[in-house]
Amino acid sequence: MDFHISPLIEDYRSRIATFVEREILPLEADPSSYDEHENIAHGALQTTRAKAKAEGLWCLQLKPETGGAGLGRIGMAVCYEAMNRSIFGPVVFNSAAPDDGNMMLLETAGTPEQKERWLQPIVSGDVRSAFAMTEPHPGGGSDPSMIQTRAEKRGDTYVVHGRKWFITGAEEASHFILIARTSDDPRHGLTAFLFHKDQPGWRILRRIPIMGPEEHGGHCEIEFDGLEIPKKNVLLGEGQGLKVTQIRLGPARLTHCMRWLGLSKRCVEIAQAYAAERTGFGQRLADRESIQLMLGDLALKIEIGRLLVMKAAWALDQGSFARKEVSMAKIHVANLLHQAADTGIQINGARGYSKDTVLEWIYRYARQARLVDGADEVHRMVLNRFLTSEGSNFWSWPVTDGGTLATSA
The missing domain is CATH 1.20.140.10 (Butyryl-CoA Dehydrogenase, subunit A, domain 3)
Structure with a gap:
């Protein structure tokens, strides 16, 4: 087994390490760099993100055609470890959850139109995103087969009713990926949908207080009461939610x-x-x-x-x-x-x-x-x-x- 990494990966790792030492660690020592939820404040974040972009250290996990460096998972393992020497590191490089996972999913599963509409604004850093799957009891958590939020098809539109909770980043997210039930089929009963925060028919019930410091947008409980999602905003097709x-x-x-x-x-x-x-x-x-x-x-x-x-x-x-x-x-x-x-x-x-x-x-x-x-x-x-x-x-x-x-x- 060869554990050597490529010169390209080492170059990114070294540059990330230097950037973290020079630009991010000093922010940790400054109380004004923190927001009220103990994450990096938006002003400091935007300034530091601009510097990371200027140095070519932005969205390295994505393919070059999407706006990344195409490092692959091995390269990500090396670079993410270096990024999180600082508690603020990943979000500065646009490699923090939940945007990180949402971008990689949309890059893999989205149509060209969906990538343009839903992925690229996250890649550019213009919006944040959330992945809405987990539900309060008796709904689905680690077991997605228990999901109860339902999306009823009416013509070319799906109408959503149900609840989700502990949805990371929801309070500041603009783009959402929602997992809901469209049938009782054990393998093909779930469907993934895309929706925008400004669409009517849903609301945040509360930002759930937690023990530790919080990601931007917190961990929220959400209610759906008639959210309408057009068929074009289904990800991978009906029944492909699992x-x-x-x-x-x-x-x-x-x-x-x-x-x-x-x-x-x-x-x-x-x-x-x-x-x-x-x-x-x-x-x-x-x-x-x-x-x-x-x-x-x-x-x-x-x-x-x-x-x-x-x-x-x-x-x-x-x-x-x-x-x-x-x-x-x-x-x-x-x-x-x-x-x-x-x-x-x-x-x-x-x-x-x-x-x-x-x-x-x-x-x-x-x-x-x-x-x-x-x-x-x-x-x-x-x-x-x-x-x-x-x-x-x-x-x-x-x-x-x-x-x-x-x-x-």
Whole structure:
């Protein structure tokens, strides 16, 4: 297995790292850079985004014809990790959820007309977007087959009734991707729709208060009461909603992991710097075996996470849905992020618990990682399902043979 990256990817990684150090990290230390929900304020965001665009570091995940750099999933793994050395990094480069996943979905599944109407404004940074799938009980969450929001077809128009919640970014989104039920068919009962915030027939009931810092637009509960969506705004065709979720959610889960690795490394960086200068009882913290064991354990787990993410990225680039690989990465990296933030705070002591560093921000943010895009337990169930069906082939290696792929346990 060759883990070398191309000179092109390394060039982007290096430029991103320099940009984060020079332009974004100083914003974290300035209280005026934060909005009321502890994300980067709009003024600072727009200024820094303009600089990122000017340096050719914008939407790198997309194809060149869409306005990106065509890095592929492997290149994204390298670059996203570098972007999220800062808590503000991904959104500056237009690589943050939910816009990131929505753009990649529309690039893959949209018609030329849909890409022009719904994708390009997100690519340019003129609008934000949201993906409306999750519902309150008894509706669908991790199990999309439970979705109850319905879209009734009336001629060339669909009329939507139902509720969604924890819809990330909804309060500031203009473009929405909605998953709703159009029939009771177990495989083809869901359909994906596109709608604009100014269309009547829907409303935000509330911005749900959460434990951690929030993405722009928060996490909202939404009600649909007669929203009309024309047939031309159906994505991939009626009954293809489950396929749409598969196209979007697998890569989106992995991009979370890519970014979380960057945050985990930042926690280690802050802990190392403090341990190197802080002394107690006649000894630097960095010279204490207990501290060395804590940091060494994190270094090991971060590298394991990077390998899991890179294998999943490789599989996605080969055209696989990579369900096993993504689930493994999601479980490991989500728990790693929580441990990294906790360990960073522990080593920094009261300083880590304060707002003098971003450790407490990351710690509050990290708890959602084990829930978003499928809880740990759901992904473990997925892995057990594969283990049960595949047996020893669960651990098989892909084998090349005359240009074709086989597998070997």
